[in-house]
Amino acid sequence: MDFKVAIIGRPNVGKSTLFNRLVGKRLALVDDQPGVTRDRREGTAKLYDLTFTVIDTAGLEEAFDNSLEARMRVQTEQAVDEADLAFLVVDSRAGITPLDEHFAQWLRKSPTPVFVLANKCEGRQGDSGFMDAYRLGLGEPVPISAEHGLGMTDLYDFVDEQMKRQQEERAAVQGMLAEDAATDGEETDEEEIDNRPLQLAIVGRPNVGKSTLINRLIGEDRLLTGPEAGITRDSIGVEWTYKDRAIKLFDTAGIRKRARVQSKVEKLSVADSLRAVKFAQVVVLVLDAEAALEKQDLTIARLVEEEGRALVIAVNKWDACRNRDEVIQDLRDRLERSLPQLTGVPVATISALRGQNLNNMLDRVLDAYKVWNKRVSTSALNRWLEAVTSAHPPPAPGGRRIRLKYMTQAKTRPPTFAIFCTKADDLPLSYGRYLENTLRADFDLYGTPIRLNFKKGDNPYAKDGR
Structure with a gap:
């Protein structure tokens, strides 16, 4: 079992900066604007010789209605419940605020151990705020600077102590289980675990139901959803299993037309979504049944093809769709006209809200992965x-x-073929498309990009000057 650490605190105290420092990558979006993080994001942290899971959370807000802030608070509470240890981050330069005190009181009631981190303590400007953190009643605070990496040795000591305590408790439980198994005389065979889950990215325009889809698949409200467009900002990875196949689902921010992307945060979100596509193996492009395959959808699909990723199209909100036959026919016609390089891409009609036809979509994802x-x-x-x-x-x-003399498959993921021929530079694009379409049909390579590389064969007499 993994050791989990949740990073919590009010908005703009440096939680995402600390998360990036611990995982050693700029995974979480960071900006001076408060409230950038909304969903909780997990990453693998490495603190000297310690390895554990760290969870970045949204800024705590005192909201208890059905607002976006309240739903973000619920996500943070779930992260604390799942964690083995919590870091309460405060801003030592701003000092302790009433909001810090309110959530410190809430954390004192939680069974999860809490460690107070006074961030932004570089220089002397944070001295007064650091001393003020003692009154939170959660033990001795530790001065750190997430941006500059100060105070990491103190974090190491505390995390190491908690991890050792957890290991001792689990060792005791395992010893009891082993005794029970011995008395029962039962033998258990451990199955080989695939440590490389299928990387599945869920992409699409804003507000088409990507987060709702993932929540429905995993059976819990893991990601924030709502009628507001653009709730998701980070590309959030969620580990899951379908039909004994390990899958890592990536929820991404909605990708709008470049001309409409104005704010810095949205630009960072879109860049994060594009990076998720690059690291994915299969991509599910979610469409709105009432506005299926608009120009921006085609742009996203072309990006997936250019990156060489397998593609599955999911037409969401199918339960509310009228003229279904017309919508499907129009969708297939547009795919054939505008995306011929992905002829035969699988299409699944679903309702993420009602959980309809999701197994069919996932079966198509597994099939697309096999073809890839x-x-x-x-x-x-x-x-x-x-x-x-x-x-x-x-x-x-x-x-x-x-003359096309010889052909071989150079690699998979996506299927890439090398054809050795004479006058490779003179071969028309139209003939290359003919070969690609016929290859796709004859070997059932639908729904995945194909790469054909035409290579000029070496002249065996060139060295002899003949």
């Missing part, structure tokens, strides 16, 4: 190459026909 990893034997490829060139011979620029 598919390998075709060299002998089969060369038999195919001979057949297609006989049926439709290559052109003959300058009176000499181009």
Whole structure:
């Protein structure tokens, strides 16, 4: 079992900066504007020789209605409940505020151990705020600077102590379980665990239901949702299992047209979403059934193809859709016209809110992943190459026909093929598309990008000067 540390505190005290410092990467968005973080984000922290899971949370707000701030507070409370240790971060330069005191009182009632971190203590400007943190009643605060990396050794000592205590408790429990198993005379075989989960990114325009979809899949309100567009800002990864297959779901911020993206935070959010696509293996493009496959949707789909990722299209809000046959036909026509490089991309109609047809979508995701990893034997490829060139011979620029001599698959993920031929530079794009479409149809490579590389064969007589 993993050791988890939750970073909590009011807005703009440096929680995301500390999160980035611990994981060693700029995963969480950081800006001077308060309230940038909304969903809780998990990452693998490395503090000297310690490795644990750290959770970045939204800034605590004293809101208890159905507002966005209240839903963010609920997410933070869930993070604290799941954690083995909590860091309460305060701003030593601003001093202790009534909001800090309010949430310190709440944390004193929580069974999760709490460690107070007085952030922004570089220089002398934070001395008074650091001393003021004693009155929170949560033990001795530790002065740190998340931005400059000060105070990390003190964090190490406290985390190390808590981890050792947890290990001792778990060792005792495991010893009791082992005794029970021995008395029962039962043997258990450990199955091999796949440590590399399928990386699945959920992308789309704002407010099409991406976070709702993930919440429905995992069976809990893990991500913030609501009628407000643009709630999600960070690309949040959630580990999950479907049909014994480990999957890591990535919820991403809605991607709008570049001209409409004005604020710095939204620019960072979109860049984070694009990075999630680059690291994904399969991408689910979520569409709104009432406005399926708009220009921006096609732009996102082309980006997925250019990055070489398998694609599945999920048409959401299908339960509220009218003229379903017309919508599906229009969607397929637009895909064929505007996205021929992904002919046959799988389409699933779903309702994330009601949980309808989600298994069908996930089965298509697993199928797309298999196609993305598919390998075709060299002998089969060369038999195919001979057949297609006989049926439709290559052109003959300058009176000499181009010869396609040999073909092999260079790699998978996505399927990439090398064709050795004469006059590779003179081969028309139209003939390359013919080969790609026929290859896709004959070897069932639908829904994934295909890469065809035409290489000029070496002249064996060139060195002899003939």
